[in-house]
Amino acid sequence: MAVSLNRPQSKVAARQYTGQLVDQVRRRSHAFVNTDEGALPEWLSKGLQCKSSKAYEQAASWFQQAAQAGDMRAQYHLAGLYRNGQGVSQDIAQAAYWYGKSAAQGYARAQCNLGMLYRQGRGVSKDAVQAAMLFRRAAEQGHAKAQYGLGDLYREGQGVAQDFGLAATWFRLAAEQGHVPAQYRLGELYRQGRGVEQDFAQAANWLRQAAEQGCNLAQHSLGTLYEHGLGVPQDIVQAVTWFRKAVEHGYVESGPEPRTLEG
Structure with a gap:
């Protein structure tokens, strides 16, 4: 179940909401694991091996094949190569495209990175509301960087109503990690x-x-x-x-x- 972006107005309800949010997300944070581990499709596995050895052009080729086949992890890694200009010409719009493909499948790392691009206006039109939504989806899965990003939007009042209490809540969840x-x-x-x-x-x-x-x-x-x-x-x-x-x-x-x- 998604956590609402805004707290209830009454103090009692707000405290209950914050407590429920923390309990729910903290459980997910403890369960958050590296989903690149375990059995991997051959294309993705070879791509990760090439990336690890800095053979970025070969990595891009393998990731491309796996990404086009719909593997969300390959889509995420291919996006990273485009963002950094490793093995391919740097293309932030292409990075955003592949992060979007991965994020749509629920991959927290891609959701967080795409949220950052929306917040910065890199490769996509600057959109703090979209950034907040993406950060939230990843933050609810226990992703510390997204929890920080969402907290910072609450601190600054960008894309969400300014709320230092919620900023502190999300910062705490990330800080504990x-x-x-x-x-x-x-x-x-x-x-x-x-x-x-x-x-x-x-x-x-x-x-x-x-x-x-x-x-x-x-x-x-x-x-x-x-x-x-x-x-x-x-x-x-x-x-x-x-x-x-x-x-x-x-x-x-x-x-x-x-x-x-x-x-």
């Missing part, structure tokens, strides 16, 4: 008290997880918490350490967000 940008975003929501009750200890927890994996924005925010003793003991040495790590990883004050936060 180790998704670094989601861990940072969730930490920031706790730090700011947006969509969740302000909780500096929770902010420090999620920011630390992202910071330890190299997210420069999380490193800077964690340094700020240490600087002011928010959620952690005040510790100027720790603050300076995290500020330095942030700069070493490319942090620029008031600069554009790094590409890593695209998901």
